[in-house]
Amino acid sequence: MKLIMIMRKKLGIDITNAQIAQLEKNLDNLDLEAAAEEEKLTRHDVMAHVHVYARLCPLAGPIIHLGATSCYVGDNTDIIIIRDGLEILLPKLATCIHYLTNFAEKYRDQPTLGFTHLQPAQLTTVGKRACLWLQDFLMDEKALSRVKNDLRFRGVKGTTGTQASFMALFDGDEKKVKNLDKLVTEMAGFDSAFIICGQTYSRKVDLEVVSALASLGATTHKMCTDLRLLANMKEIEEPFEKSQIGSSAMAYKRNPMRNERCCALSRHLIALHSNAANTAATQWLERTLDDSANRRITLAESFLCSDALLITLMNILEGLVVYPKVIEKHIAEELPFMATENIIMAVVQAGGDRQVCHEKIRVLSQEAGAQVKILGKPNDLVERIKKDEYFAAILPQLDKILDPSTFIGRAPSQVSEFIAEEVRPVLNKYAGKIIDKPVVLKI
Structure with missing residues:
Protein backbone atom coordinates (compact mmCIF):
# COMPACT_ATOMS: atom_id res chain seq x y z
CA MET A 1 0.00 0.00 0.00
CA GLY A 67 6.97 -4.38 -9.65
CA ALA A 68 7.26 -6.36 -6.43
CA THR A 69 8.10 -9.95 -5.60
CA SER A 70 6.89 -12.17 -2.79
CA CYS A 71 10.09 -11.56 -0.84
CA TYR A 72 9.46 -7.84 -0.97
CA VAL A 73 6.40 -8.60 1.16
CA GLY A 74 7.70 -11.53 3.20
CA ASP A 75 11.28 -10.56 3.93
CA ASN A 76 10.59 -6.93 4.72
CA THR A 77 7.80 -8.05 7.03
CA ASP A 78 10.13 -10.53 8.73
CA ILE A 79 12.70 -7.81 9.37
CA ILE A 80 10.01 -5.60 10.94
CA ILE A 81 8.77 -8.47 13.10
CA ILE A 82 12.32 -9.34 14.20
CA ARG A 83 12.93 -5.72 15.20
CA ASP A 84 9.65 -5.47 17.07
CA GLY A 85 10.25 -8.87 18.69
CA LEU A 86 13.64 -7.77 20.00
CA GLU A 87 12.04 -4.60 21.37
CA ILE A 88 9.65 -6.84 23.34
CA LEU A 89 12.38 -9.14 24.63
CA LEU A 90 15.03 -6.61 25.64
CA PRO A 91 13.03 -4.89 28.42
CA LYS A 92 12.20 -8.33 29.84
CA LEU A 93 15.89 -9.23 29.82
CA ALA A 94 16.65 -5.88 31.49
CA THR A 95 14.05 -6.72 34.15
CA CYS A 96 15.82 -10.02 34.84
CA ILE A 97 19.10 -8.09 35.14
CA HIS A 98 17.40 -5.63 37.50
CA TYR A 99 16.14 -8.31 39.89
CA LEU A 100 19.41 -10.22 39.79
CA THR A 101 21.28 -6.98 40.54
CA ASN A 102 19.12 -6.39 43.62
CA PHE A 103 19.86 -9.95 44.73
CA ALA A 104 23.61 -9.54 44.22
CA GLU A 105 23.65 -6.31 46.20
CA LYS A 106 21.64 -7.79 49.06
CA TYR A 107 23.96 -10.78 49.44
CA ARG A 108 27.26 -9.19 48.43
CA ASP A 109 28.79 -9.93 51.86
CA GLN A 110 27.22 -13.35 52.53
CA PRO A 111 30.07 -15.91 52.53
CA THR A 112 29.33 -19.21 50.84
CA LEU A 113 31.32 -22.20 49.69
CA GLY A 114 32.75 -21.85 46.24
CA PHE A 115 32.87 -24.97 44.09
CA THR A 116 35.25 -26.14 41.40
CA HIS A 117 34.64 -29.53 39.81
CA LEU A 118 31.53 -29.50 42.07
CA GLN A 119 33.91 -29.98 45.00
CA PRO A 120 34.15 -27.46 47.87
CA ALA A 121 36.70 -24.76 47.06
CA GLN A 122 37.74 -21.36 48.40
CA LEU A 123 34.88 -19.25 49.73
CA THR A 124 33.08 -16.67 47.63
CA THR A 125 29.88 -14.76 48.43
CA VAL A 126 26.30 -15.34 47.35
CA GLY A 127 26.30 -11.92 45.68
CA LYS A 128 29.58 -12.55 43.86
CA ARG A 129 28.23 -15.81 42.46
CA ALA A 130 25.12 -13.95 41.26
CA CYS A 131 27.44 -11.56 39.42
CA LEU A 132 28.80 -14.48 37.41
CA TRP A 133 25.26 -14.98 36.13
CA LEU A 134 24.74 -11.24 35.71
CA GLN A 135 27.85 -10.85 33.57
CA ASP A 136 26.57 -13.45 31.11
CA PHE A 137 23.18 -11.72 30.91
CA LEU A 138 24.92 -8.41 30.20
CA MET A 139 26.68 -10.09 27.28
CA ASP A 140 23.27 -11.28 26.02
CA GLU A 141 21.84 -7.78 26.30
CA LYS A 142 24.79 -6.42 24.34
CA ALA A 143 24.45 -9.11 21.65
CA LEU A 144 20.69 -8.66 21.24
CA SER A 145 21.00 -4.86 21.19
CA ARG A 146 23.71 -5.10 18.55
CA VAL A 147 21.62 -7.44 16.44
CA LYS A 148 18.65 -5.07 16.67
CA ASN A 149 20.74 -2.00 15.84
CA ASP A 150 22.40 -3.79 12.92
CA LEU A 151 19.08 -4.74 11.30
CA ARG A 152 18.58 -3.33 7.82
CA PHE A 153 15.48 -3.34 5.67
CA ARG A 154 15.51 -5.51 2.55
CA GLY A 155 13.84 -2.66 0.76
CA VAL A 156 12.62 -2.50 -2.83
CA LYS A 157 14.94 -4.78 -4.77
CA GLY A 158 12.92 -6.95 -7.15
CA THR A 159 13.17 -10.64 -7.90
CA THR A 160 16.93 -11.19 -7.75
CA GLY A 161 17.94 -8.01 -5.99
CA THR A 162 18.85 -6.07 -9.13
CA GLN A 163 15.79 -3.73 -9.07
CA ALA A 164 15.29 -4.45 -12.76
CA SER A 165 11.47 -4.36 -12.56
CA PHE A 166 11.57 -0.91 -10.98
CA MET A 167 14.04 0.32 -13.54
CA ALA A 168 11.44 -0.70 -16.15
CA LEU A 169 8.62 1.07 -14.25
CA PHE A 170 10.61 4.29 -14.05
CA ASP A 171 11.94 4.15 -17.62
CA GLY A 172 15.50 3.55 -16.54
CA ASP A 173 15.58 6.45 -14.08
CA GLU A 174 18.05 5.05 -11.53
CA LYS A 175 17.66 8.07 -9.24
CA LYS A 176 13.93 7.41 -8.83
CA VAL A 177 14.51 3.73 -8.14
CA LYS A 178 17.01 4.57 -5.41
CA ASN A 179 14.68 7.21 -4.02
CA LEU A 180 11.81 4.70 -3.90
CA ASP A 181 14.00 2.26 -1.96
CA LYS A 182 15.01 5.00 0.48
CA LEU A 183 11.47 6.28 1.05
CA VAL A 184 9.97 2.84 1.70
CA THR A 185 12.83 2.01 4.06
CA GLU A 186 12.28 5.20 6.07
CA MET A 187 8.50 4.68 6.21
CA ALA A 188 9.13 1.24 7.70
CA GLY A 189 11.20 2.85 10.45
CA PHE A 190 14.70 1.84 9.33
CA ASP A 191 17.73 4.03 8.77
CA SER A 192 19.11 1.90 5.98
CA ALA A 193 18.40 -0.97 3.60
CA PHE A 194 20.71 -3.59 2.18
CA ILE A 195 22.46 -2.36 -0.97
CA ILE A 196 23.19 -5.96 -1.90
CA CYS A 197 20.73 -8.84 -1.65
CA GLY A 198 19.47 -11.70 -3.77
CA GLN A 199 15.79 -12.50 -3.87
CA THR A 200 15.95 -12.55 -0.08
CA TYR A 201 17.97 -10.70 2.50
CA SER A 202 20.95 -12.79 3.56
CA ARG A 203 19.94 -15.61 5.89
CA LYS A 204 23.03 -14.69 7.90
CA VAL A 205 20.73 -12.09 9.47
CA ASP A 206 18.47 -14.84 10.82
CA LEU A 207 21.53 -16.74 11.99
CA GLU A 208 22.82 -13.73 13.94
CA VAL A 209 19.41 -13.19 15.55
CA VAL A 210 18.87 -16.84 16.50
CA SER A 211 22.50 -17.12 17.60
CA ALA A 212 22.03 -14.27 20.08
CA LEU A 213 18.80 -15.82 21.35
CA ALA A 214 20.43 -19.25 21.64
CA SER A 215 23.24 -17.65 23.62
CA LEU A 216 20.62 -16.26 26.00
CA GLY A 217 19.38 -19.84 26.33
CA ALA A 218 22.88 -21.00 27.28
CA THR A 219 23.17 -18.27 29.93
CA THR A 220 19.80 -19.18 31.37
CA HIS A 221 20.53 -22.90 31.42
CA LYS A 222 23.80 -22.35 33.29
CA MET A 223 22.21 -20.13 35.95
CA CYS A 224 19.12 -22.30 36.41
CA THR A 225 21.27 -25.42 36.68
CA ASP A 226 23.28 -23.67 39.41
CA LEU A 227 20.06 -22.80 41.22
CA ARG A 228 18.87 -26.40 40.95
CA LEU A 229 22.14 -27.59 42.49
CA LEU A 230 21.84 -25.02 45.28
CA ALA A 231 18.22 -26.06 45.87
CA ASN A 232 19.44 -29.63 46.32
CA MET A 233 21.82 -28.29 48.98
CA LYS A 234 18.93 -26.31 50.54
CA GLU A 235 20.92 -23.07 50.27
CA ILE A 236 18.77 -21.18 47.75
CA GLU A 237 15.27 -21.86 46.43
CA GLU A 238 13.06 -20.43 43.74
CA PRO A 239 9.70 -18.99 44.85
CA PHE A 240 7.37 -21.66 46.22
CA GLU A 241 3.73 -20.67 46.58
CA LYS A 242 1.69 -21.44 49.69
CA SER A 243 -0.63 -23.88 47.93
CA GLN A 244 1.98 -25.23 45.48
CA ILE A 245 2.44 -29.01 45.29
CA GLY A 246 5.97 -30.25 44.68
CA SER A 247 5.14 -33.89 43.98
CA SER A 248 1.96 -35.89 43.52
CA ALA A 249 3.43 -38.72 45.60
CA MET A 250 5.96 -37.11 47.95
CA ALA A 251 4.11 -34.37 49.81
CA TYR A 252 7.28 -32.87 51.34
CA LYS A 253 8.94 -32.14 47.96
CA ARG A 254 9.79 -28.59 46.87
CA ASN A 255 10.91 -29.28 43.32
CA PRO A 256 12.64 -26.41 41.43
CA MET A 257 10.05 -26.65 38.66
CA ARG A 258 10.52 -23.13 37.29
CA ASN A 259 14.25 -23.57 36.93
CA GLU A 260 13.67 -26.99 35.38
CA ARG A 261 11.24 -25.38 32.93
CA CYS A 262 13.83 -22.78 32.02
CA CYS A 263 16.43 -25.48 31.40
CA ALA A 264 13.98 -27.35 29.18
CA LEU A 265 13.12 -24.24 27.14
CA SER A 266 16.79 -23.25 26.97
CA ARG A 267 17.79 -26.57 25.45
CA HIS A 268 15.18 -26.13 22.73
CA LEU A 269 16.33 -22.57 22.10
CA ILE A 270 19.97 -23.66 21.85
CA ALA A 271 19.01 -26.42 19.41
CA LEU A 272 17.30 -23.92 17.08
CA HIS A 273 20.68 -22.33 16.38
CA SER A 274 21.74 -25.26 14.20
CA ASN A 275 18.60 -24.83 12.10
CA ALA A 276 19.39 -21.19 11.37
CA ALA A 277 23.04 -22.02 10.64
CA ASN A 278 22.13 -24.81 8.23
CA THR A 279 19.58 -22.63 6.46
CA ALA A 280 22.14 -19.87 5.92
CA ALA A 281 24.68 -22.42 4.72
CA THR A 282 22.41 -24.10 2.16
CA GLN A 283 21.04 -21.10 0.25
CA TRP A 284 21.76 -21.58 -3.47
CA LEU A 285 22.91 -18.61 -5.51
CA GLU A 286 20.24 -15.85 -5.34
CA ARG A 287 17.88 -18.03 -3.22
CA THR A 288 16.23 -21.41 -2.85
CA LEU A 289 12.87 -22.13 -1.28
CA ASP A 290 13.99 -24.76 1.20
CA ASP A 291 14.55 -21.93 3.69
CA SER A 292 10.91 -20.90 3.85
CA ALA A 293 9.14 -23.61 5.84
CA ASN A 294 12.12 -23.96 8.14
CA ARG A 295 12.31 -20.22 8.92
CA ARG A 296 8.60 -19.98 9.70
CA ILE A 297 9.16 -22.46 12.51
CA THR A 298 12.66 -21.52 13.64
CA LEU A 299 12.22 -17.74 13.87
CA ALA A 300 8.82 -17.94 15.52
CA GLU A 301 9.90 -20.57 18.01
CA SER A 302 13.11 -18.69 18.84
CA PHE A 303 11.18 -15.59 19.84
CA LEU A 304 8.30 -17.38 21.54
CA CYS A 305 10.69 -19.64 23.44
CA SER A 306 12.81 -16.67 24.52
CA ASP A 307 9.73 -14.80 25.66
CA ALA A 308 8.49 -17.74 27.76
CA LEU A 309 12.00 -18.11 29.17
CA LEU A 310 12.30 -14.47 30.24
CA ILE A 311 8.80 -14.35 31.75
CA THR A 312 9.62 -17.39 33.88
CA LEU A 313 13.04 -16.01 34.77
CA MET A 314 11.55 -12.74 35.98
CA ASN A 315 9.35 -14.70 38.36
CA ILE A 316 12.29 -16.74 39.65
CA LEU A 317 14.65 -13.83 40.17
CA GLU A 318 12.09 -11.58 41.78
CA GLY A 319 11.50 -14.11 44.55
CA LEU A 320 14.71 -16.08 45.21
CA VAL A 321 14.94 -17.32 48.80
CA VAL A 322 18.31 -17.69 50.57
CA TYR A 323 18.88 -19.79 53.69
CA PRO A 324 21.97 -18.30 55.43
CA LYS A 325 21.97 -20.81 58.30
CA VAL A 326 22.25 -23.73 55.89
CA ILE A 327 25.03 -21.92 54.04
CA GLU A 328 26.86 -21.32 57.33
CA LYS A 329 26.46 -24.99 58.25
CA HIS A 330 28.04 -26.08 54.98
CA ILE A 331 30.91 -23.62 55.46
CA ALA A 332 31.49 -24.95 58.96
CA GLU A 333 31.79 -28.48 57.58
CA GLU A 334 34.55 -27.53 55.14
CA LEU A 335 36.27 -24.43 56.49
CA PRO A 336 38.52 -26.21 59.02
CA PHE A 337 40.30 -27.95 56.16
CA MET A 338 40.55 -24.72 54.15
CA ALA A 339 41.91 -22.84 57.18
CA THR A 340 44.82 -25.20 57.79
CA GLU A 341 47.30 -23.06 55.85
CA ASN A 342 46.27 -19.99 57.87
CA ILE A 343 46.67 -22.00 61.08
CA ILE A 344 50.16 -23.08 60.04
CA MET A 345 51.11 -19.46 59.30
CA ALA A 346 49.83 -18.36 62.72
CA VAL A 347 51.85 -21.08 64.46
CA VAL A 348 55.01 -20.03 62.60
CA GLN A 349 54.41 -16.38 63.54
CA ALA A 350 54.10 -17.55 67.17
CA GLY A 351 57.55 -19.17 66.93
CA GLY A 352 56.69 -22.67 65.70
CA ASP A 353 58.39 -24.78 63.03
CA ARG A 354 56.47 -24.96 59.77
CA GLN A 355 57.39 -28.53 58.94
CA VAL A 356 56.47 -29.80 62.39
CA CYS A 357 53.19 -27.88 62.31
CA HIS A 358 52.41 -29.15 58.82
CA GLU A 359 52.82 -32.74 59.96
CA LYS A 360 50.63 -32.14 63.01
CA ILE A 361 47.90 -30.62 60.85
CA ARG A 362 48.20 -33.41 58.29
CA VAL A 363 47.66 -36.13 60.90
CA LEU A 364 44.76 -34.32 62.58
CA SER A 365 43.14 -33.60 59.19
CA GLN A 366 43.31 -37.25 58.20
CA GLU A 367 41.72 -38.25 61.51
CA ALA A 368 38.95 -35.67 61.10
CA GLY A 369 38.43 -36.74 57.49
CA ALA A 370 37.94 -40.33 58.63
CA GLN A 371 35.27 -39.14 61.08
CA VAL A 372 33.42 -37.47 58.21
CA LYS A 373 33.81 -40.02 55.43
CA ILE A 374 33.91 -43.33 57.25
CA LEU A 375 31.77 -42.71 60.34
CA GLY A 376 29.49 -40.02 58.88
CA LYS A 377 30.22 -37.69 61.81
CA PRO A 378 30.75 -33.91 61.77
CA ASN A 379 34.12 -32.44 60.94
CA ASP A 380 35.91 -32.22 64.33
CA LEU A 381 39.28 -30.89 63.16
CA VAL A 382 38.89 -27.69 65.17
CA GLU A 383 38.15 -29.62 68.35
CA ARG A 384 41.22 -31.81 67.73
CA ILE A 385 43.40 -28.72 67.29
CA LYS A 386 42.03 -27.18 70.48
CA LYS A 387 42.87 -30.37 72.45
CA ASP A 388 46.43 -30.58 71.13
CA GLU A 389 48.85 -28.65 73.40
CA TYR A 390 51.08 -27.94 70.39
CA PHE A 391 48.55 -25.29 69.22
CA ALA A 392 48.02 -23.66 72.63
CA ALA A 393 49.80 -20.46 71.61
CA ILE A 394 47.34 -19.68 68.80
CA LEU A 395 44.06 -20.73 70.44
CA PRO A 396 43.13 -17.11 71.32
CA GLN A 397 43.35 -16.32 67.58
CA LEU A 398 41.52 -19.42 66.35
CA ASP A 399 38.03 -17.93 66.10
CA LYS A 400 39.41 -15.04 64.05
CA ILE A 401 41.36 -17.41 61.84
CA LEU A 402 38.15 -19.39 61.21
CA ASP A 403 35.97 -16.33 60.51
CA PRO A 404 34.45 -16.99 57.04
CA SER A 405 34.54 -13.28 56.19
CA THR A 406 38.34 -13.43 56.12
CA PHE A 407 38.26 -16.02 53.34
CA ILE A 408 36.21 -14.11 50.71
CA GLY A 409 38.92 -11.77 49.45
CA ARG A 410 37.58 -8.78 47.51
CA ALA A 411 34.30 -10.45 46.60
CA PRO A 412 32.05 -7.77 48.21
CA SER A 413 34.04 -4.94 46.63
CA GLN A 414 34.00 -6.71 43.29
CA VAL A 415 30.21 -6.90 43.45
CA SER A 416 29.90 -3.17 44.12
CA GLU A 417 32.39 -2.21 41.42
CA PHE A 418 30.83 -4.49 38.84
CA ILE A 419 27.31 -3.22 39.47
CA ALA A 420 28.38 0.44 39.45
CA GLU A 421 30.64 0.26 36.41
CA GLU A 422 29.00 -2.34 34.19
CA VAL A 423 25.44 -3.11 35.28
CA ARG A 424 24.00 0.34 36.07
CA PRO A 425 24.89 1.86 32.67
CA VAL A 426 22.95 -0.96 30.98
CA LEU A 427 19.94 -0.64 33.28
CA ASN A 428 19.89 3.12 32.69
CA LYS A 429 19.07 2.38 29.06
CA TYR A 430 15.81 0.82 30.22
CA ALA A 431 14.65 3.50 32.62
CA GLY A 432 10.85 3.34 32.80
CA LYS A 433 10.75 -0.04 31.04
CA ILE A 434 11.46 -2.37 33.97
CA ILE A 435 8.48 -4.65 34.66
CA ASP A 436 7.32 -4.23 38.28
CA LYS A 437 5.19 -7.30 38.83
CA PRO A 438 6.32 -10.29 36.77
CA VAL A 439 3.92 -13.21 36.64
CA VAL A 440 4.79 -16.84 36.19
CA LEU A 441 3.94 -18.30 32.79
CA LYS A 442 1.75 -21.37 32.91
CA ILE A 443 3.18 -24.01 30.58
Missing part, protein backbone atom coordinates in the same frame (compact mmCIF):
# COMPACT_ATOMS: atom_id res chain seq x y z
CA LYS A 2 2.73 2.45 0.97
CA LEU A 3 4.71 1.39 -2.08
CA ILE A 4 1.82 2.23 -4.43
CA MET A 5 1.15 5.60 -2.82
CA ILE A 6 4.84 6.56 -2.94
CA MET A 7 5.15 5.54 -6.57
CA ARG A 8 2.19 7.70 -7.51
CA LYS A 9 2.52 10.74 -5.30
CA LYS A 10 6.29 11.18 -5.16
CA LEU A 11 7.68 9.40 -8.17
CA GLY A 12 5.09 9.93 -10.87
CA ILE A 13 3.66 6.46 -11.67
CA ASP A 14 0.14 6.62 -13.18
CA ILE A 15 -2.01 5.55 -10.21
CA THR A 16 -5.34 7.28 -9.53
CA ASN A 17 -6.78 8.60 -6.28
CA ALA A 18 -9.76 6.28 -6.76
CA GLN A 19 -7.50 3.24 -6.86
CA ILE A 20 -5.74 4.29 -3.67
CA ALA A 21 -9.07 5.03 -1.94
CA GLN A 22 -10.39 1.58 -2.85
CA LEU A 23 -7.28 -0.10 -1.49
CA GLU A 24 -7.49 1.85 1.78
CA LYS A 25 -11.22 1.15 2.18
CA ASN A 26 -10.70 -2.61 1.95
CA LEU A 27 -7.46 -2.87 3.88
CA ASP A 28 -9.17 -4.46 6.88
CA ASN A 29 -11.71 -6.48 4.90
CA LEU A 30 -9.42 -9.28 3.78
CA ASP A 31 -11.09 -12.69 3.86
CA LEU A 32 -8.47 -15.01 5.33
CA GLU A 33 -10.56 -18.11 4.71
CA ALA A 34 -10.90 -17.14 1.06
CA ALA A 35 -7.14 -16.58 0.90
CA ALA A 36 -6.57 -20.06 2.35
CA GLU A 37 -8.81 -21.58 -0.31
CA GLU A 38 -7.04 -19.58 -3.00
CA GLU A 39 -3.68 -20.84 -1.76
CA LYS A 40 -4.88 -24.43 -2.25
CA LEU A 41 -5.31 -23.57 -5.92
CA THR A 42 -2.25 -21.37 -6.50
CA ARG A 43 0.12 -23.09 -4.02
CA HIS A 44 1.50 -19.60 -3.36
CA ASP A 45 0.77 -17.73 -0.15
CA VAL A 46 1.46 -14.16 -1.29
CA MET A 47 -0.37 -14.50 -4.62
CA ALA A 48 -3.35 -16.02 -2.84
CA HIS A 49 -3.69 -12.82 -0.80
CA VAL A 50 -3.06 -10.66 -3.86
CA HIS A 51 -5.89 -12.39 -5.75
CA VAL A 52 -8.33 -12.06 -2.85
CA TYR A 53 -7.42 -8.40 -2.35
CA ALA A 54 -7.78 -7.75 -6.07
CA ARG A 55 -11.32 -9.17 -6.05
CA LEU A 56 -12.19 -6.75 -3.25
CA CYS A 57 -10.63 -3.88 -5.21
CA PRO A 58 -11.48 -4.42 -8.90
CA LEU A 59 -10.45 -0.88 -9.83
CA ALA A 60 -7.08 -1.16 -8.08
CA GLY A 61 -6.45 -4.82 -8.88
CA PRO A 62 -4.14 -4.15 -11.84
CA ILE A 63 -1.65 -2.19 -9.73
CA ILE A 64 -1.47 -4.46 -6.65
CA HIS A 65 2.02 -5.94 -6.25
CA LEU A 66 3.26 -3.79 -9.10
